[in-house]
Amino acid sequence: MQVDALDRIIKNAIDVMESSKYQIFEICENVRSERNALNNELQQVIDETTKTIDMVDHIEMEYRRARIRLTEVSRDFKRFKEDDIRTAYEFATQMQTQLAMYREKELHLKARRDDLQKRIKNVDKQLERAEAVVSQVNVVLEYLSGDLNQVTRLLESAKNRQLLGLKIILAQEEERKRIAREIHDGLAQTMANVVLRTEIAERMLTKQAYTSVKEELVDLKGQVRGGIEEVRKIIFNLRPMALDDLGVIPALRKFVQDFEEKSRIRTQFEFTGKDARLPSGMEVAIYRLVQEAFSNVVKHAQASHVMLEVTYQKQMVKIVVTDNGVGFTLDNIDKKIEKGSHYGIIGMRERVELLEGRIEMQSAKGAGTKISMLIPIKLDSKEE
Structure with a gap:
């Protein structure tokens, strides 16, 4: 790859990443604004929830008193008039209605509070990820904006190091191939020929009475065969054909x-x-x-x-x-x-x-x- 072409590619990448960085900045600002708005709304909901809970407690006490009052006037018709009974009943009914209404409001506010807290957590995670991306983009931009020649040298150096390593290994293996070929074509063939010659001598000696010579030749044949097997192992270790x-x-x-x-x-x-x-x-x-x-x-x-x-x-x-x-x-x-x-x-x-x-x-x-x-x-x- 030519340096000029690599330079154009890196400059295009820098332009794209610069544009993307500003877009990410805008996203971060929008997320921060949304988080502030959610925090303000959450605080309002928490305050209203606190007031509603206090109101529910107050109405519950009033409702208990109203029921006690209604029970008292309902038991003693001689002492209380019909208007007193009706007034006590209407007040108890009013307290019961208000209590149900405020309890419903309390449940709604608590649900709204929990929902806002979840949304704020999600927004915080999004903001954290966006800020991490901005940081990574800045690191990449700083690297890409550096000396292009230095980047090219690093790339070529990394490639050359591995090429050099492979060449050294290949040179070693070529030498192993040469040694294996020489052993196979030289020593191994010679030893195989020795085995063949000793077998011929053995067959010739069986017709005569040279028992000791025959035993010696048999032993020699075994030793040579062992040597051939050892040479084959050496060849395989030097360079496995597989x-x-x-x-x-x-x-x-x-x-x-x-x-x-x-x-x-x-x-x-x-x-x-x-x-x-x-x-x-x-x-x-x-x-x-x-x-x-x-x-x-x-x-x-x-x-x-x-x-x-x-x-x-x-x-x-x-x-x-x-x-x-x-x-x-x-x-x-x-x-x-x-x-x-x-x-x-x-x-x-x-x-x-x-x-x-x-x-x-x-x-x-x-x-x-x-x-x-x-x-x-x-x-x-x-x-x-």
């Missing part, structure tokens, strides 16, 4: 199976996400990270179970290796790393840093170890 042919996930499945058979440690592998081919250097890096983590389990953990979890996210690969071993104190391991005595973890950290990822370790004595690695996927870093 990694090139099928990808990192099938290669890891095969690695986990072989690890369990060789180490007698119960192993579990879980993959989440959609399996897809990654850039070759990244697949190699993931494989080597897992390989090193499992090697540390064998050397140090004294574990009976180890679990590998690989998750493909949209722009990230997450790798988690968990064991139930003896664990360690993080302070102690950091000191060993500083002294350069724990090469396995040093190598893992260097590989992760080359890919601009991050690695975290969780462990405690007797509680096992959990290593989590996050590696960003940058598909524009493919090899030519």
Whole structure:
């Protein structure tokens, strides 16, 4: 991307964000005005509610007295006249009506008060979110308004760092390929030929009485076959063919199976996400990270179970290796790393840093170890 084009894009983004910022300011002011109006209305409702409650209490007392008066005049017809009875009845009825009316008003005011309080809380939340957006917009504007050349340099530097890391890893793997090819074409073929020659000699000797020589040749054949098997293991460790042919996930499945058979440690592998081919250097890096983590389990953990979890996210690969071993104190391991005595973890950290990822370790004595690695996927870093 040309710097001028990037400059135009950033300027357009700044203009849009400046306009949006002022619109958000207007929204904030409108929300503040609405909140002030609601607070004033709430205060009025609270005052009126207080007065209404006092009035309800007063009318209730008057209504009780009116009922007592009505009972008295209704019992003694000799003492009170018909007008006294009618007056007491009308007064009691009036108090009852007023009491019902004010109670209804009290309920209405309380409901209005609760509704206003809820609306004020919602308005406060809206205002808080709007102010947070304004703050974020200001931060972005300050960043975008800075030196464009510096931004471009940062972008190019970040890209170059990962490209450099991938190139280093690819160079290492090319060397491993060369060694594997030489062993396969040279030493492995030679040893296979030795086995063939010893079988011929063995068949020839069976016709004669050279028993001791035959036993020696049989033993030699067994040793050579063992050597061939060992060479094949070396070739696989240098560069698994499944990694090139099928990808990192099938290669890891095969690695986990072989690890369990060789180490007698119960192993579990879980993959989440959609399996897809990654850039070759990244697949190699993931494989080597897992390989090193499992090697540390064998050397140090004294574990009976180890679990590998690989998750493909949209722009990230997450790798988690968990064991139930003896664990360690993080302070102690950091000191060993500083002294350069724990090469396995040093190598893992260097590989992760080359890919601009991050690695975290969780462990405690007797509680096992959990290593989590996050590696960003940058598909524009493919090899030519």
